[in-house]
Amino acid sequence: MGHLSVPWAVGGGAVNDEVLARKLTYTMFGGGEGVTYSSACQVKPLTVPDSFIRVSPGDYVIRARGVGQIREAYMGAVDSDDVVPITPTGGVARSDLIIARIEDAHVPGEPWDVEDPAVGPYAFSRVLSNVPSTTTSVRQLGNNFSAITLARVDIPAFTGAITAPMIKDFRSTISPFGSAPPPGQVPGEGEEFYHETEQFWTDTVIPPDGTNDLFSNAATPGWGVPGPWTAWPLAANWLVPIPWWATGVSVFVAINGIGFDEDVWGQYRMNLDNGLVASRAQGYDINYHGGPGTEQTIFVLADTMPIPSSIRGMTKRFKVETRRLNGAPTHMGQLLCFAGTSIYAQLNFKQFPSFD
Numbered sequence: 001m002g003h004l005s006v007p008w009a010v011g012g013g014a015v016n017d018e019v020l021a022r023k024l025t026y027t028m029f030g031g032g033e034g035v036t037y038s039s040a041c042q043v044k045p046l047t048v049p050d051s052f053i054r055v056s057p058g059d060y061v062i063r064a065r066g067v068g069q070i071r072e073a074y075m076g077a078v079d080s081d082d083v084v085p086i087t088p089t090g091g092v093a094r095s096d097l098i099i100a101r102i103e104d105a106h107v108p109g110e111p112w113d114v115e116d117p118a119v120g121p122y123a124f125s126r127v128l129s130n131v132p133s134t135t136t137s138v139r140q141l142g143n144n145f146s147a148i149t150l151a152r153v154d155i156p157a158f159t160g161a162i163t164a165p166m167i168k169d170f171r172s173t174i175s176p177f178g179s180a181p182p183p184g185q186v187p188g189e190g191e192e193f194y195h196e197t198e199q200f201w202t203d204t205v206i207p208p209d210g211t212n213d214l215f216s217n218a219a220t221p222g223w224g225v226p227g228p229w230t231a232w233p234l235a236a237n238w239l240v241p242i243p244w245w246a247t248g249v250s251v252f253v254a255i256n257g258i259g260f261d262e263d264v265w266g267q268y269r270m271n272l273d274n275g276l277v278a279s280r281a282q283g284y285d286i287n288y289h290g291g292p293g294t295e296q297t298i299f300v301l302a303d304t305m306p307i308p309s310s311i312r313g314m315t316k317r318f319k320v321e322t323r324r325l326n327g328a329p330t331h332m333g334q335l336l337c338f339a340g341t342s343i344y345a346q347l348n349f350k351q352f353p354s355f356d
Contacts, residue, residue, distance in 0.1 A: 022064055022072035029073060032244045033063045033148050034172035034313060041078055041171060043098050043151035049161040053098060055082040055125045055150060060100055061174050065146045066107035074102045074146065076123045084125045086153060088160035095154050097128040099138050101147035125150070136170050137310045148172075172244060172313035199243050205235045205343040213337035215322055226267070229321040233258075233337035236320035240347060244313030248352035251279060253301040253320060257341040259294040262333025263287050266324040268301060273316045279303035281323075288333060304352070318347065 008020040035041045040058020057078050064072035078100075086096060101124055103112035114120055131141065131152070138149045152168045159166075207213065215232045231237065236253065251270045267281040280303050288295060301320065322335070 019072065022069070022074060025061060025075045026063070026071050026073040028176045029061050029174050030176075030245075031063070031071065031073075032174040032313070033061050033073065034174035034244070035060045035148075036174060038173060040173075041100060041150055043153075043167050043169065045162045045164050045167065046083070049163045051086050051088050051160045051162065052083050053086055053151075053153065053162055053167070055084065055098070055100070057081065060148060062100065062102050062146050062148050064102070064104075064107075065144045066104065067109040069107065069146075074104075074123075076100070076102065078125075082125045084127060086127060086155070086162055087129060089155045089157050091157050093133075093155060093157045094129065095131050095133045095135065095152055097131045097135055097138060097141070097152050098150045099126050099128060099145070099147045100124070100150055101126045101145055104146065136314070140310050170314065174244070174313075199246070199349045201240050201347040201349070203238055203345050205345075207233070207235045207337060207339050207341055207343075209339045211235075211337065211339045211341075215335040215337075216324075225326055227324040227326075229269070229271070229323045231271075231319050232322040232335070233320065233341065233343065235337065235341075236343050236345070238318050238345060239315055240318050241315045242307060242312055243349050245351055246307050246312060246349035248304055248306050248350055250304045250348040250350065251301065251318070252346040252348075253299075254344045255299040255320075255337075255341065256344075257296050257338065258299055259296050259336035259338060259341075260286055260288060260333050261291075261294050261336070263331045264324070264333045264335055265326070265331040266322060268299060268320060268322045270301060270303065270305065271319050271321045272305060272307075273311055276308060276311065277305050278321075279305050285331075294336060306352075307349070318345070 004017055004020065006014045006017055008016060008024060010016065036059040041060055042056045043053050044056060046052055046054060055078055057080060059077045062074045064074060102122060103124060104110055104122055105112045105114040114122065128141065133154060135152060138145060138147050149170045151170055153162060153166050154168065155166055213234050215230065233255065236255065253270065263286065265285045267283050269281050270279040272278065282301055284299065286297055
């Protein structure tokens, strides 16, 4: 095929193609989608709770997913509170997903109708009722909507009035600056292609005075039998914004000044989003030399983890977890995280082809 006959912004009466306007939006926001600032399109209850939610004003970008829509995106806005009804529940609790959806009746193959071709409407806040209670994205529902996720409403049984605690916010933000994926590189011979330029997130935590966070190694039965994974140290726990383009993350955690008072044996790992993904278990086996008092060591955790498409562009929790192995009758000590224990975390988000 040749060029589109009219490039964008040709004057003199030329008819500009809306496809190029959508491509311009797509390019401007680096192929991303979401709301354009933190308070945009927030789902809230009514001031006096009732069987409605309201979507607050704000701007958004939605990737076009219709047949033949390649590298295109829509930009829209909610210009005043959009009040949307929610069906009350009967005897069974229910979860509803709230989305912003473009219903472009002019795209071939799309099922939508439009009231007035000149003025639409073409954009709506929609309720997808009775979704799984674990749903965090419209992409998980197996459709091809041109839509973004705003929130999920978890409604108890026999409930009509929607209140703030029922609403779980799943918006992601997008910006024309800093939101584009990192530039690709040309691989050398024998090299695997991926975006070498990455996005780093780092943090250092030092627990406050008075901290005495203990992890006992004494309760696991049987030689080598693992205990349950436990969030420890408690301070090694972060909410982190995940870039929308990231398919994987290299994690590095260094914990300096972990105390132990007898022999200890076990494993530690990084947990993403309450077990959606976890790093490979990494071991510790430390012998106590007799003191006097508590001795100290260093834990280092390093691995590469996939980022599932359902949580890309969202803020999710990363936390270190520890579990014990039993070498009875030895390895019966406890690990200690003190005030002054230094916990450094580095997350390096990339586009790994093996995870895409």
